[in-house]
Structures are given as C-alpha cells and as structure tokens.
Amino acid sequence: MIEAIQQSIVSCDEYTTTFLPSDKEVPVDRIIVYLELENKPMEEGQLMEIMLVPNAKEMLGGFEILQYFVTLPFDTSNISKDQEEALNKFIHEENFSLAIGSFGYNTDDKYVYFKYREILSLETDNITNNRINISISLIHYHIKDSFDIINKLISSSL
Numbered sequence: 001m002i003e004a005i006q007q008s009i010v011s012c013d014e015y016t017t018t019f020l021p022s023d024k025e026v027p028v029d030r031i032i033v034y035l036e037l038e039n040k041p042m043e044e045g046q047l048m049e050i051m052l053v054p055n056a057k058e059m060l061g062g063f064e065i066l067q068y069f070v071t072l073p074f075d076t077s078n079i080s081k082d083q084e085e086a087l088n089k090f091i092h093e094e095n096f097s098l099a100i101g102s103f104g105y106n107t108d109d110k111y112v113y114f115k116y117r118e119i120l121s122l123e124t125d126n127i128t129n130n131r132i133n134i135s136i137s138l139i140h141y142h143i144k145d146s147f148d149i150i151n152k153l154i155s156s157s158l
Contacts (some may be wrong), residue, residue, distance in 0.1 A: 001064065002029045002052055008129035010031060015136060028054055035070070035140045037147060046070050046143060047134065053117065064120050066132070066137055069100065072147075073110040074154050076105075087112070087153045092146050094146055099145060103146065114143055 002019075009017050009031065018032040041061040053065035079087070088105055091112075095102040101116030116139055120128050 001052075002031060003006075005050065005066070005129075005132055008132055009136065014133070026051075028052065033136060034116050036141065037144055046072065046156055050108045050136075060119065062113060062121070065117050067117075068116045068135060070114040070139065070143060072114065072143070072150065074112050074132065076110040076112065076154055079110075081158075083154060083156060087150065090149065090153055098142055100135060101142065103150075112154075114139060123150075 006017050011017055012046075012123050016058070017035045018034075019053065020030045020032060021027050021151040023031075027061055028051050031050040033050060035048055037046065047070070049069045053067050057063070057066040076084075076087075084107070091103045091105055096119075100118075101114055104115060105111070105112050106113065118131070118135060120131070
C-alpha cells in the first residue's frame with residue numbers, strides 16, 4: 001500500500017519523493033517527501049517521512065493509520081530555559097490554530113517536529129489519494145507559516 005501512496009503523491013507533480021524500504025533502524029517502509037521552504041535551497045528543505053503505523057490494520061479492522069512526521073532543521077542544542085519555555089508556549093498556542101497535525105518539541109533529544117496521523121481505508125481510491133495530497137499540502141503550509149517565528153524564538157531574535 002505504501003508504494004501506491006507514493007505513486008499518488010508523484011502523480012500530483014507537486015512534490016519529489018523517495019521510497020525507503022524497511023531496515024534494521026526503521027522496520028517499516030517509508031516515503032520521504034521533499035518540502036521546499038522559501039529562501040532555502042532544496043538540499044536544506046524539509047524531509048517529510050510518511051509511514052503506515054505498524055499493526056494498526058489488525059486493531060482497526062480494515063483501516064490503516066498513516067503518519068506524517070517532519071523533523072525541523074533548527075539547532076536547539078544551546079537554547080536557554082527561557083527560549084525553551086517561549087518555544088513550548090508558542091507551540092502550544094499555535095497548535096490550536098492548525099487545521100491538521102501539531103508541532104512538538106522533544107526535550108530529551110532537543111528537536112522541533114511536526115506530526116499528523118490520519119485513518120485511511122485500505123483501498124487506494126481517488127478519495128484517499130486526494131486526502132493524502134491535501135494533507136501533505138496543509139502540513140507544508142503550516143510549516144512554512146510558522147518557520148520564521150520558531151526560528152526567531154530559538155535564535156532569540158523575537
């Protein structure tokens with residue numbers, strides 16, 4: 001099914017994708033979608049990782065959970081407690097205004113991310129394909145819309 005999802009994304013001609021088969025580090029197949037940001041070359045663009053959540057099909061009786069995950073490229077290794085607090089406050093408030101998904105901050109590994117999960121039918125019909133492409137576009141929009149503010153919070157420019 002993940003290969004059919006990749007073909008759906010490729011068919012809309014808006015994003016470049018790569019298929020990554022499961023390996024020892026990540027035991028599920030994944031699609032990498034390249035998200036370009038304004039003022040950043042492609043090699044500095046965001047990588048959205050899309051995967052089916054393992055074992056969901058059995059629990060949901062004919063449905064899958066598709067997870068979209070983007071680790072944002074901010075250097076948070078040296079942010080102060082005040083910056084971290086401001087970042088967490090912004091993320092908390094921003095999440096209320098998002099159409100889908102949520103931003104988060106992993107305090108252990110010090111990274112900012114965006115995550116969204118949606119339940120899909122096992123059938124890869126046009127409705128499902130359209131939903132996937134709309135989800136990718138909305139996530140891309142949310143990241144672009146919040147990118148500068150998060151960057152300023154981390155770099156203390158706000």
